[in-house]
Every structure is written in structure tokens, then in C-alpha cells.
Amino acid sequence: MPYTNIVFNAAYWKSFTQRPKFTEDDIPDLTGKVAIVTGANSGLGFATTVALASHGAHVFLACRSEPRALEAIEKIKEVIKKKQEENPLLGKKEPNLDFLALDLNDMKKCHHAAKQFLERGLPLHILINNGGIMTSPFALSADGVEQQFAVNHMGHFVFTMGLLDRIKESQPSRIVMLSSIGHEMTVRGGIDFETLNDKDASNPTSRYGRSKLANLLIGKALARRLANEKVYVNMPHPGFVNTDLARNNKDSLGAFAAGAYDLAGKLCASKPEIGALNQLYLATSPEVEQKDLRGLYFVPVGNECRPSHYALDEELQEKLWDYSVELMREKVKEP
Numbered sequence: 001m002p003y004t005n006i007v008f009n010a011a012y013w014k015s016f017t018q019r020p021k022f023t024e025d026d027i028p029d030l031t032g033k034v035a036i037v038t039g040a041n042s043g044l045g046f047a048t049t050v051a052l053a054s055h056g057a058h059v060f061l062a063c064r065s066e067p068r069a070l071e072a073i074e075k076i077k078e079v080i081k082k083k084q085e086e087n088p089l090l091g092k093k094e095p096n097l098d099f100l101a102l103d104l105n106d107m108k109k110c111h112h113a114a115k116q117f118l119e120r121g122l123p124l125h126i127l128i129n130n131g132g133i134m135t136s137p138f139a140l141s142a143d144g145v146e147q148q149f150a151v152n153h154m155g156h157f158v159f160t161m162g163l164l165d166r167i168k169e170s171q172p173s174r175i176v177m178l179s180s181i182g183h184e185m186t187v188r189g190g191i192d193f194e195t196l197n198d199k200d201a202s203n204p205t206s207r208y209g210r211s212k213l214a215n216l217l218i219g220k221a222l223a224r225r226l227a228n229e230k231v232y233v234n235m236p237h238p239g240f241v242n243t244d245l246a247r248n249n250k251d252s253l254g255a256f257a258a259g260a261y262d263l264a265g266k267l268c269a270s271k272p273e274i275g276a277l278n279q280l281y282l283a284t285s286p287e288v289e290q291k292d293l294r295g296l297y298f299v300p301v302g303n304e305c306r307p308s309h310y311a312l313d314e315e316l317q318e319k320l321w322d323y324s325v326e327l328m329r330e331k332v333k334e335p
Contacts, residue, residue: 021302022281024051024273030284031056034122034170036163038062038102038156039131041072044178044238044279047272048128051280053095054080057126062102062113062159069099104131104155106142107331114162123170124163126283129156129177132211135204143331146197148204152211157218157324158332171230172289176282177219179235179297183308185209190310191217191320214320216297216311221321223295232294234282235307239300241275270300277301 035052039045040061053059053076063069077095084090100117103109117124132152141150160175167173186209187202195201202210216235223233281302282288297307310316 018303020277020300021287022277022285023301024277024280027051027055027280027284028286029056033057033125034060035126035128035283036060036062036100036117036124037128037130038104038159041065041068043272044241044276045128045130046072046076047276048130048279048283049097050076050079050083050273051276052126052283053097054083054090055284056093058096058098058122060098060100060117062100062131064101064103064105066099066101073097073099102131102155102159103142104151104159105147107150107154107158107328109142110155110158111162111332114159117163118166124166125170125173127160127163127167127173127175128279128283129160129175129215130279131156132178134182134208137204138199138207140197143327144197145327146202146207148207148211149196149214152208153214153218154324154327156215158328160222161328167231168226168229173231174283174288175219175222175231175233176279177215177233177235178279179215179219179237179307180208180212181237181299182209183212183216183311186213186308186310190313190316191323193319193323213308213310216307217313217317217320218324220295220311220314221317224317227294230289232282232288232292234288234293234296234298236278236282236298237300237305238275238278239270241270241272275300 030052033056035057037045037049037052037059040049040059041063049059049061061069061072076097080095084092100113102113133148136148139147141147143150145154156177167175185205187206190213191210192201219233219235226233278298278300282298285302287293287302296304297311299305
């Protein structure tokens with residue numbers, strides 16, 4: 001098999017006995033804060049944007065499709081208006097929402113998106129790298145990189161690096177890199193640099209696991225580089241959430257597996273509003289600064305957890321960092 005079986009991490013399963021440490025009511029007033037949420041037009045990104053904007057943040061929806069993002073903005077305004085009517089403590093302020101064009105499948109466009117934001121002259125207090133794809137059929141990105149790795153990791157890496165100086169200028173600030181328990185289902189060795197684009201060396205599930213492991217590895221490497229800054233980088237697993245993330249399962253895994261996953265989603269999965277709480281905790285909770293939480297992996301909600309042994313491998317973290325920097329330099333050439 002070209003991938004490792006999921007490690008039944010005792011620390012992860014123990015987390016099911018831990019109580020959630022955070023609810024949307026615990027989000028502090030975010031007036032004056034500027035946030036970017038990637039993949040904000042649906043699912044977890046939509047729910048995260050609603051929560052941030054309803055508490056006063058100026059939120060940029062970083063999405064590929066402008067029509068879908070603008071439609072989401074109107075829906076978010078409707079949702080927030082209803083929340084304000086139900087909870088007078090939220091006030092009646094009009095939510096501050098903007099679209100930012102971001103195509104995670106193309107590194108040049110990710111770099112351009114960062115430049116477009118910087119030209120606005122705004123601070124950046126919260127970056128939530130939420131967008132992504134899962135178990136999609138094998139394909140290469142615009143840059144010729146295996147697509148799940150390209151979208152889930154490299155696109156966000158280029159985007160984050162382009163924004164990093166502004167994030168540092170805006171500290172205290174947060175970077176949230178959405179990972180998954182799926183990181184434990186990666187290829188053997190964790191990241192197979194030599195066969196990354198070889199379709200026969202992986203499968204849809206292990207390619208997804210590899211990309212989610214990359215989020216953890218890079219998050220830890222970045223947190224180490226920001227150790228002397230008030231920039232808090234952490235990586236959450238959202239739990240099993242009922243979104244359209246698994247829309248490619250039928251094409252890549254077959255009708256039976258896709259049907260079983262969809263049925264489990266309807267019966268067992270959390271709503272996006274619940275699934276978003278773990279990343280909202282890391283993006284907004286005062287505890288993150290009070291406890292100096294950095295480079296850590298969290299499971300729902302707000303519970304630190306030990307990730308896989310690959311994720312803890314500092315040599316692998318640095319190898320992926322160097323690989324990502326070189327690939328970014330190769331594909332993103334400034335005129």
C-alpha cells in the first residue's frame with residue numbers, strides 16, 4: 001500500500017472525553033481587527049466568517065469565484081442580521097465584509113492576492129488558512145504540482161509568506177492553518193518529495209493526508225521562526241463536519257465509499273457552525289496569548305493534542321520548509 005494506515009493515536013481518542021473549552025459566545029469584541037479567511041464562501045469558511053464579522057471584525061473572503069463570494073457576503077449579512085435580532089449584545093452594526101480574489105491552485109495568483117491585500121494599507125490580525133480540497137482525483141495544479149498538495153499546502157504557503165511582514169507589523173496576531181486527523185493517513189515517510197507528482201505512488205486518501213501533514217509541518221516550522229514575535233501560529237482539526245468538502249469522493253473513491261461517507265456525514269457529523277469553533281478558538285481566544293500557545297495541534301474544541309510522529313519530526317519540518325521556499329521561488333517570478 002502506498003500510504004500508512006491511520007495511527008490510532010491514544011491522545012486523539014482521549015480527546016473525545018474532554019469537554020469543549022470554547023463557544024461562539026466566548027469570542028471577544030473584534031472591532032478594529034482585520035481578518036482573512038480562505039475558502040470563505042461555504043462550509044467551515046462561511047461559518048467562521050459569520051462568527052468573526054458578527055463580533056466586529058473586518059473580514060476578507062479570500063475565494064476563487066467572485067460571484068460565489070459576493071453571494072456568500074449577502075447571505076452572511078442576512079445570517080448576522082438574524083443573530084443580532086436574537087442577541088442584542090451583538091448590537092446592530094453592519095458587518096464589514098470584502099472579497100479578495102485567491103486561487104490556491106496557482107502560486108502566482110496567490111502571490112498576487114497577497115499583494116492586492118497589502119495595497120489596501122490595512123493591518124492583518126487574523127489569517128485563517130481554511131480553504132482546501134479533499135480526496136480529489138489525481139490532477140496537477142497550474143504549476144504542475146499534485147493538486148491536493150498544491151491547493152492545501154503550497155497555495156497557502158505562498159499566500160502566507162506574502163502577508164507575513166504585515167502580520168508581524170500588526171501583532172499581536174494569529175495564523176491558523178487548518179489541518180486534519182487525516183494527516184495520519186499520509187504516504188510512507190510522511191512527505192515523498194521524490195514521487196510527489198507520481199500518481200502510482202499514492203492514492204486520493206494518502207494525498208489528502210500528505211497535504212494535511214504539510215500544514216502541520218509548516219505550521220510548526222513557522223511558529224519556530226516567529227518565537228520572538230507576538231504572532232501565534234497553530235493548527236486545528238475541525239472534527240467530522242458536514243460540508244461539501246467530500247464532493248469528489250464518488251469520482252475518486254467510488255460510489256459505495258462516497259455513499260457511506262455521505263450517510264455518516266448526515267448521521268454523525270457536526271454542523272459547520274460547530275466545526276468552525278476550533279479554528280475560532282485559535283483565532284480569537286485570549287487564552288492563546290495568555291498561555292503562549294504556539295505551533296500546536298488542537299482537536300475540538302480548544303484541546304491540545306499530540307499529532308503523528310511525522311508531524312513532530314523537526315528534520316522533516318525543515319526539509320519541507322526548504323522545499324516549499326525553493327518551489328515558491330521557482331514558480332513565483334516577480335517581473
